[in-house]
Amino acid sequence: MKIDPRHLEMLFAIVHRGGLTEGADVLGKSQPSVSRSLALLETRIGAPLFEPGKRPLKPTELGATLAAEGRKVFEAGQHATGLLERFTTGKTGAVRVAGTPVFLDGVISGMIGAFQVEHPDVRIDQSYGYASDLLPKLEDGALDLAILPMRHGAIPDGLVAEQILPGRNVIACRAGHPLVRRGAVKLNELGQYPWIAPPPDSPLFHDLRLVLDSVGVTDFKVSFSGGSLSAVISILSGSDALTVLPFSVVFMMRRQKLISALPVRIGDPDRHLSILHNTAFAMRPSVKRFAAHIKAEFQTLAGSIMRVSQDQVWRP
Amino acid sequence: MKIDPRHLEMLFAIVHRGGLTEGADVLGKSQPSVSRSLALLETRIGAPLFEPGKRPLKPTELGATLAAEGRKVFEAGQHATGLLERFTTGKTGAVRVAGTPVFLDGVISGMIGAFQVEHPDVRIDQSYGYASDLLPKLEDGALDLAILPMRHGAIPDGLVAEQILPGRNVIACRAGHPLVRRGAVKLNELGQYPWIAPPPDSPLFHDLRLVLDSVGVTDFKVSFSGGSLSAVISILSGSDALTVLPFSVVFMMRRQKLISALPVRIGDPDRHLSILHNTAFAMRPSVKRFAAHIKAEFQTLAGSIMRVSQDQVWRP
DNA sequence: CTGGCTACATAACTTGGCGTTATGAAGATT
DNA sequence: AATCTTCATAACGCCAAGTTATGTAGCCAG
Structure with missing residues (x-):
């Protein structure tokens, strides 16, 4: 006979807390609901799960045994909600990010390192490529984020790009x-x-x-x-x-x-470093967090560049 | 967010079997049912559990993680149904039996031993007592079976007695x-x-x-x-x-x-050894098995007595 | 490339069980 | 014996999951 795992969980809650009322509010349900579900379960398996007419409620041997299984269900559920919570807040998950080698190695790798310190359970799958490789990957969902120097007009439909650093x-x-x-x-x-x-x-x-x-x-x-x-x-x-x-x-x-x-002014490129993603795929929380982190880091980087650029040495 | 353990179980089945259809018939449900439940779960947690548009079906990282929890739920359920099956067939459980010391020690203890060999997981809670102690215990459910010499007319209402050996x-x-x-x-x-x-x-x-x-x-x-x-x-x-x-x-x-x-004929007592139980409490399977065992043993015992009684030595 | 196969998704509908509140009954407690 | 707590029951709404029928989309073969 198949037992509804919710029933096992409920049984565990009742046994664990020693009463229907307490068990019910552990489960976030009303007492009559639990009472009826329990009665249903008992008639279904054809044996009492609690000693009848006793108070405090005492499980029968079968009741206690099944409650032990219920504990496993309960704990699996707890674990699952924990995992889900970590996932939805972006504390865990994976980010598939790619970009040009020079920016990735020269600027972004340090930012990724800082992100990893804060989010050790987020796996960063980093790869290298140029726009011609990466835009198709973004389009078919093989990539979450691309960090590329892009012209403003050259953004394919469906992708959205945010400039994070002016080209220079x-x-x-x-x-x-x-x-x-x-x-x-x-x-x-x-x-x-x-x-x-x-x-x-x-x-x-x-x-x-x-x-x-x-x-x-x-x-x-x-x-x-x-x-x-x-x-x-x-x-x-x-x-x-x-x-x-x-x-x-x-x-x-x-x-x-x-x-x-060199203190030589050269023409600025018309491509500006941008972070791209596909609007067709909702950003996972971990991706959101990562993107936000990168944007923030570039914000402060741009600020630092501005400040230091006043300095003679750095003014070309 | 609370996840329905049935959903975890379902997720496990799908991941484990590699497809909705296979997963569905593991769970004994139709494919559309599983499909819709999965869709519901995905919208509920707001993230895909399987890579979209891929065949064979491949779980996302979150999907695989939650499926691992689903496995625990599934296994707990399997274990529970196994326990239940053992219980309902009387292969496990407890039997609370009491009787007069002389019969228990002299005749029944050997029978209990034989029963235990066949049913090692059935716990026998044996105690001693006379009718005056044991009948009330039967009546309030503190005892499953009593084995007592009883007069036919002296059976209280609600209890039922089966004679298992004539008084002699x-x-x-x-x-x-x-x-x-x-x-x-x-x-x-x-x-x-x-x-x-x-x-x-x-x-x-x-x-x-x-x-x-x-x-x-x-x-x-x-x-x-x-x-x-x-x-x-x-x-x-x-x-x-x-x-x-x-x-x-x-x-x-x-x-x-x-x-x-002694080869002396003495008057037979008007009490006959009987096995009693309370009709108000349904006999648990283990109790049923035990009672059947005892009755069968007494049947053969009565047969042996009949046969050997033909012998000179045992004819009083 | 184009069928065809297979597997998943969707639709439409029914139903069972779980949720609620209100209230009754029974054990425990003093 | 009276009271309090706790469980059981009743009445009712509703959601989710079950069904069958059917559409659609990947994948493979010719």
């Missing part, structure tokens, strides 16, 4: 690079140094081309290409090579004093 | 008692030997008085009184004392060759 690139070089020491840099000098190029399909590569075009450098040496941010940084810091990097990335690394930005 | 007493003595050797025993010789008296409130004491009256012995020596059966037996076997015992008790001990019955 700088020419990066090692700290103590010959071009940094001098007050002004002549644009034609830039062509004399080797350049490190980002992967050809990356927005940064596009930006790099624009920069070099704008300063009239058409012929430049590419000494290194396609590496990760950390590779770029180590090449950069060990040579006189130049490259284009988001200002925010150079800014985040200012403490290490490995790299610096 | 013998005069017991040690094996090799001087009175046994001779073919006939003169009644007046009986007064010469010391007598062991059962407790004064016991039916056997009453029978003893009747016997002695019937053989014209009005003045008799009581050498021992009030002991348990084993005490009576050990006194009896170590002396020439006499006492009145149920024939069945002497019969059961025939193998030990400690005691014997």
Whole structure:
């Protein structure tokens, strides 16, 4: 005979609390409801679960045995509601986030670390990619969030993008690079140094081309290409090579004093760093929390950049 | 938020079996029912439990987590139905049985032992008492069964008694008692030997008085009184004392060759050994099984007695 | 690519059980 | 014996889960 797990749970509550009335308000029900359900259960199984005509209520052997099973049901329910609560408040769950390698490694990884400290049970599934890869993934729900430099007009239908940092690139070089020491840099000098190029399909590569075009450098040496941010940084810091990097990335690394930005104003890119998600899929609480965290971090980052930018060293 | 344990169970079934249809027939329900319940649960908790638009069905992280709790509910339910099945078939439970010390120790204890071998999970709560104690206990449900020598007319309302052995007493003595050797025993010789008296409130004491009256012995020596059966037996076997015992008790001990019955016909008591229970309380399955066992054992015992009684030695 | 198969979703309807409040009865307590 | 507490019963509304019938969408084969 199949027993309704709710009945087991109810039986446990009654036995545990020693009475129908107490059991009822543990379960958040009225006493008559519990009384009738109990009576129904007893007739259904054809045996009394409590000694009849006794007060305080005392379970029969069968009643006590089944109540023990009821405890398991009750505890499973408790556990489940706990898990659900943690999930709905975003304290647990998973976030699938992707973005361009340079921003992810240079800026966002630190923010993810801070988030993980606060939310150790939220799993971050991070991956790398550019808009061409990531937008389809967002569209079919394979990804929760993408963090990409986007043009405002280039947002596909169904996706929504929030700008989290204005696009601004700088020419990066090692700290103590010959071009940094001098007050002004002549644009034609830039062509004399080797350049490190980002992967050809990356927005940064596009930006790099624009920069070099704008300063009239058409012929430049590419000494290194396609590496990760950390590779770029180590090449950069060990040579006189130049490259284009988001200002925010150079800014985040200012403490290490490995790299610096040339005091040259270059055209700002028309792409602005944005966080994207698909409106067709409701953001899970954990995703919401994560997104909020990232936005807040960028807010403070933008503030820091503003403040420090007043400084001479950082004004290009 | 409170989750219905049935929903957890259902979720487990679906995840475990990998589909709504399979899950549904595990639960013994139709597929649409499960589908709708699942949809209800998902809207209730506000998050998908399965990846949408995927086949084969794949649970989300939350779905899998909650399904794990569902497994506990499911298993508790399985366990409970198993316990219930064992209970309803009488393979487990308790039996509260009481009776007169002499019958219980002399005849029934062996039967209980045999029952326990077959039903190790049935707990036998055995106690001693006479009708005056036990009938009230039966009446208020403190006892499931009583095994007592009863007059047919003396059954209280609400109780029902089934005779399991006709009343028949013998005069017991040690094996090799001087009175046994001779073919006939003169009644007046009986007064010469010391007598062991059962407790004064016991039916056997009453029978003893009747016997002695019937053989014209009005003045008799009581050498021992009030002991348990084993005490009576050990006194009896170590002396020439006499006492009145149920024939069945002497019969059961025939193998030990400690005691014997005098070849004297004494009046049969008007009480017959009966098994009593209260019709107001439905017999639990375990009690039913036990009662059936006892009745069957007495049936074979009565048969054995009949057969052996043809024998010279046992014909009084 | 286009059927066809299979499995899930939806619709429409019925019903059983659980929720409520009001009130009666029975044990326990003094 | 009176009272208080607690459980049982009654009457009624309603939700959820059950049913069958049918639509629709993934997945696979030809």
